[in-house]
Amino acid sequence: MNAENTLTIAKEDNGKIIRVRYGDLIRIELEAMGGAGYGWYIDNLNIEYLELLSEETKVIAKGKTGAPVMGVWLLKTKQKGSVQLQMDHYRIWEGKDKATEHFSVTLAIE
Amino acid sequence: MHKKRLFAAGILFVAVLFLVSTMSFADELTDIQTAIKAKGAKWAAGDTSMMKLSKEERKKRLGLIPDLAPESEMSVALEEQVAVVPAGLDWRNNGGDFVTPVRNQGSCGSCWAFAATAAAESAWLIAQNWSAMDLNLAEQILVSCSGAGDCGGGYIGSASWYIQNTGLPEESCFPYTALDSNDNPPVTCSLACLNWPNSANKIDGYSGVSATVDAIKNALNTNGPLVTTMAVYNDFFSYSGGVYTHVTGSLAGYHAVVIIGYDDTGHYFIVKNSWGSGWGSTAGYGTEKGYFLIDYSQMSNDVSFGASTLKYSLTSTNSTITVGAPNGGETWQAGTTRTIIWNYTGDPGSSVKINLYKGTSLNRTITSSTPVGDSGSGSYTWTIPSDVAAGSDYLVNVISTTYSSVSDMSDGYSTIVAAQAFGAAGLTTNGGSGLSGVTMTFSRISGTGSIPASVATDANGSWSQTGFQMGTTYRVTPSRSGYTFSPAYIDFSSESTGLNFIATPIPPAGFIVVSANGGENWKAGLTYSIAWTYTGSPGSKVKIELLKNGVLNRILTSNALTGSGGTGSYKWKISRTQATGNDYRVRITSTTNISATDTSDGNFSVSK
Numbered sequence: 001m002n003a004e005n006t007l008t009i010a011k012e013d014n015g016k017i018i019r020v021r022y023g024d025l026i027r028i029e030l031e032a033m034g035g036a037g038y039g040w041y042i043d044n045l046n047i048e049y050l051e052l053l054s055e056e057t058k059v060i061a062k063g064k065t066g067a068p069v070m071g072v073w074l075l076k077t078k079q080k081g082s083v084q085l086q087m088d089h090y091r092i093w094e095g096k097d098k099a100t101e102h103f104s105v106t107l108a109i110e
Numbered sequence: 111m112h113k114k115r116l117f118a119a120g121i122l123f124v125a126v127l128f129l130v131s132t133m134s135f136a137d138e139l140t141d142i143q144t145a146i147k148a149k150g151a152k153w154a155a156g157d158t159s160m161m162k163l164s165k166e167e168r169k170k171r172l173g174l175i176p177d178l179a180p181e182s183e184m185s186v187a188l189e190e191q192v193a194v195v196p197a198g199l200d201w202r203n204n205g206g207d208f209v210t211p212v213r214n215q216g217s218c219g220s221c222w223a224f225a226a227t228a229a230a231e232s233a234w235l236i237a238q239n240w241s242a243m244d245l246n247l248a249e250q251i252l253v254s255c256s257g258a259g260d261c262g263g264g265y266i267g268s269a270s271w272y273i274q275n276t277g278l279p280e281e282s283c284f285p286y287t288a289l290d291s292n293d294n295p296p297v298t299c300s301l302a303c304l305n306w307p308n309s310a311n312k313i314d315g316y317s318g319v320s321a322t323v324d325a326i327k328n329a330l331n332t333n334g335p336l337v338t339t340m341a342v343y344n345d346f347f348s349y350s351g352g353v354y355t356h357v358t359g360s361l362a363g364y365h366a367v368v369i370i371g372y373d374d375t376g377h378y379f380i381v382k383n384s385w386g387s388g389w390g391s392t393a394g395y396g397t398e399k400g401y402f403l404i405d406y407s408q409m410s411n412d413v414s415f416g417a418s419t420l421k422y423s424l425t426s427t428n429s430t431i432t433v434g435a436p437n438g439g440e441t442w443q444a445g446t447t448r449t450i451i452w453n454y455t456g457d458p459g460s461s462v463k464i465n466l467y468k469g470t471s472l473n474r475t476i477t478s479s480t481p482v483g484d485s486g487s488g489s490y491t492w493t494i495p496s497d498v499a500a501g502s503d504y505l506v507n508v509i510s511t512t513y514s515s516v517s518d519m520s521d522g523y524s525t526i527v528a529a530q531a532f533g534a535a536g537l538t539t540n541g542g543s544g545l546s547g548v549t550m551t552f553s554r555i556s557g558t559g560s561i562p563a564s565v566a567t568d569a570n571g572s573w574s575q576t577g578f579q580m581g582t583t584y585r586v587t588p589s590r591s592g593y594t595f596s597p598a599y600i601d602f603s604s605e606s607t608g609l610n611f612i613a614t615p616i617p618p619a620g621f622i623v624v625s626a627n628g629g630e631n632w633k634a635g636l637t638y639s640i641a642w643t644y645t646g647s648p649g650s651k652v653k654i655e656l657l658k659n660g661v662l663n664r665i666l667t668s669n670a671l672t673g674s675g676g677t678g679s680y681k682w683k684i685s686r687t688q689a690t691g692n693d694y695r696v697r698i699t700s701t702t703n704i705s706a707t708d709t710s711d712g713n714f715s716v717s718k
Contacts, residue, residue: 033217034342034362035263037385057361065339065366065418066219067263089217092347093156093389100217 006074009105017106025053026075030087030103031060031068037091038100040071049083049109051076077109142345145357152405156350195331200371200380201232202395206241208232209335209370212400213249214386216288218261223252224384225337225366226269227278229422230313232335232370237424237515238507243470247278247311248302250286255299260290266337266366270316270420277310279303280472309463309478312514319419323406326379326416327372333421335382336369340408340415351391353378353403356413369419370401378403379415424515429456431508431518434487438522444500445529445559445581447493450476452508452518453486459512464490466498467505467519473498479511496529496559496579529559529581534602535574536609537567538588538595544571545613548590555601557582580604592616619646619706621698628695628712635686640666641679642698642708648672649702654680657709659693669701690717 006025009018020026030040034057045052053074061067075085084106090099142155202209210231215224227249234245253260256276258268283303291298319329319336329336344359353376371380380393381402393401408415434451442448450464464476480490502525509517538548548567552575559579567573578584583603588595593613600609624641632638640654654666670680695710 032362033219035219035221035365036215036217036363037342037347037389038217039344039347039362055360059361059364061263063265064219064222064259064263065266065364066221066259067363068219069361069363091385091389 011103013105014103015105017108019108019110020077022077022080022109024077024109026050026077026107028071028073028075028085028087030071030089032071032089033066034069035066037093038089039092040087040089040103041092041096042073043086043088043096045085046083047078049077049079049081049107050085051078077107080109082106082108139348142348142358145345149355149357151353151355151357153352153354153403154350155345155348195327197374198372199327199330200395201236201330201335202370204371206235206239207396208235208241209382210235210244210246212382212387212398213286213384215249215384216286218253218288218290219263219363220249220253220259220261220288220290221366221384222259222264222266222269223249223256225368226252226266226273226420228368228382228384229335229337229420230273230278230311232368233313233333233422233424234311234514236334238517238519240519243467245311245472246281248281248284248286249278250284250297251278251299251302251306253286253290254284254297255302260292261288262290262292263364266339266418266420270313270337270422273422274313274315276307277312279306279310280475282472283309305478309475313422313424314514315423316420317423319416319421321409321416321419323372323409326369326419329419329421330369330372333423336419336421337366338369338381338416338419339364339366340404340417341365341413343413349390349402353405355405355408356411361412369416373403376403377406379406429458429510429513429516430454431458431462431510431516433506433508433518433520436504436506436524437520438524440524441527442494442524443527443530443580444494444498445496445557445579447491447581450490450492450506450508452483452488454482454488455486458482458510458516461511462488463509463511464492465507465509467507468499468501469503473504476506482510493557493581494526494529496557496581498526500528501526529579531576532578532580532605533574533576534578534584534586534606534609535572536586536600536607536611538571538573538611538613540571540593540613540615544569545590545593546571548573548588548593548595548611548613550575551587551589552578553585553587555583555585557603559584578602588613616647617645619648619700619703620644621648621652621700621706621708623696623698623708623710626694626696626714627710628714630714632684632714632716634684634688634690634716634718637681637683639679640682640696640698641677642673643677644672644706645676646706648700648706651701652678653699653701654682655697655699657695657697658689658691660695663694666696672700684716688716691715 006027008027010029032040056072058070060070087103088096088099089101227247231245252269256272258264283306287297289297319325342362342365343356344362368382369379370382387398387400390399390402393403431454461479462482463478466473466476482488503523504526505520507519538545546567546569549564550573551564559582562575562577565573565575585599585601587599588611595611622643650672651669652672653668656663672678692715693713697709700706
């Protein structure tokens with residue numbers, strides 16, 4: 001993996017159109033309230049364009065009970081074109097309809 | 111007993127890379143269930159029917175090694191107890207139900223506040239021997255006022271310290287919002303009800319419990335439900351019953367919960383969560399979900415269950431308080447004044463708080479502090495507010511404000527009936543005759559009774575209204591355009607007739623010029639007083655014009671004060687260049703009512 005080809009996307013990129021190159025790696029970082037039962041879930045990943053390589057969890061608030069954790073998803077672009085990546089923050093037993101946050105970016109793969 | 115550092119610092123970064131399995135959530139659920147079976151676990155993963163990743167998107171996961179529990183802010187004295195304890199305990203069924211309903215923290219990271227509050231609620235119920243009472247204390251106080259944390263996480267030790275030293279009011283004082291002072295708009299402590307610390311519920315103390323099964327069991331038996339922490343993994347989200355053991359999934363965060371019991375036969379703790387009653391299971395008692403069972407083994411693996419555990423205490427004293435009245439069977443009427451009576455022994459402190467319960471729910475705090483009394487007895491005179499709903503299930507609770515555990519509740523239910531209604535009537539006259547069309551408006555001076563609608567006097571000047579409530583003092587105020595009334599209003603608090611008013615017509619607004627009103631000879635360069643009288647309400651300002659031979663010569667002022675007491679004046683310094691003449695007059699006009707005007711009756715002179 002070449003770190004120079006990894007693009008990091010975070011909460012502030014929500015709603016943006018982001019240009020990436022075919023073969024690039026995309027790293028998504030979003031805070032999740034896991035201690036409250038919430039998680040981020042990818043909504044119908046388009047596997048023609050993107051391949052999910054891994055998920056990672058970071059503890060970002062030392063010592064605090066209930067603090068959010070940072071979820072990190074690593075994806076690889078597989079095909080040129082435009083694809084939307086949608087994620088939702090909800091409790092799995094309550095369902096996406098009760099999501100408290102939504103995250104979406106459009107990836108223009110060149 | 112010995113002391114040791116209970117809470118160790120957690121590692122900043124816990125990261126586990128895991129491959130993503132090629133499955134839908136349904137498949138993931140199957141995967142969890144497979145892992146449960148493969149590892150011989152004894153819990154069930156529920157089908158939420160929610161999709162996570164599509165079948166092709168997921169690859170296999172690697173394991174996750176979490177570090178220590180996150181609570182690290184303080185050392186707490188540990189009490190190593192050696193005691194014989196029963197093989198099982200559930201505080202929901204231990205001579206009563208001393209666990210309050212499952213709450214829901216929402217998407218705010220306030221588990222630390224919910225766990226501490228729930229344990230405090232149970233400590234209170236146990237100390238008072240109140241079974242199945244929904245004592246609902248305000249978690250928002252901890253989130254917005256305590257400094258122990260916020261929606262981004264917090265500390266159970268600091269929260270417990272705050273409950274001991276400041277306490278928590280009832281939920282109604284500061285309803286939970288799942289927001290904190292960092293949100294927009296901010297939910298700050300200033301939004302809590304006024305003077306809430308005066309009626310806050312405290313614990314007497316708290317201390318740490320060693321992270322062993324025996325120590326936790328001992329503390330559960332001795333103190334009641336315990337606050338504790340654990341690491342949450344994704345498989346825990348799907349828990350729907352049985353005895354949880356971590357079998358798969360990545361770390362989702364650190365969490366605080368309340369241990370309410372255990373079972374040696376099943377080798378598990380019974381735990382109350384704060385994710386609402388739509389999650390989890392009943393954990394073997396009642397119908398309310400929101401609980402889980404967790405195997406003892408999860409204390410010593412990556413779940414780190416029980417790593418940071420606190421027990422609460424409400425120290426009992428030799429003092430007692432016993433409610434004498436109402437103690438069951440009484441019928442009191444809203445709007446009337448009654449005496450609440452209690453007896454006490456020992457020294458319960460100098461004052462008590464009195465609460466009114468309706469059924470199992472707090473209705474209101476009657477007083478947050480009143481003297482405990484003398485020579486073993488005390489009383490409080492209570493005017494029952496008119497807005498107390500009628501009901502036959504009221505209880506009065508008298509609590510020492512010094513020792514939270516010293517209190518008593520009425521032995522049985524008493525009845526409060528609706529406030530007695532009464533009427534009021536009167537007459538409005540003008541020159542001895544009734545005056546119709548006068549609007550009688552009612553307002554509340556004291557008390558909480560409802561306010562009847564306004565009424566108008568009839569052709570005879572009479573008015574009447576009903577629906578006033580005993581215990582409330584009302585005011586009736588008459589009004590009709592063009593009239594003043596004497597008295598301006600009358601207060602009343604019981605059945606009343608003869609609430610009479612005398613109306614006086616307000617004269618029409620008008621002016622009469624007093625000087626110069628004709629015949630004066632004023633010298634240019636000197637100052638003279640233009641004076642007038644007025645009637646009615648011509649407004650606060652007047653315009654004064656100088657006329658010469660009936661034609662406007664100049665405006666002397668556009669905003670002179672009208673005056674007071676029916677008279678006004680204006681100092682006019684006549685310009686040395688003012689043309690001489692014997693045909694001048696002045697005109698006074700209201701600036702707000704041009705019909706209120708007057709002009710000098712005759713001409714006056716201006717000379718050199």
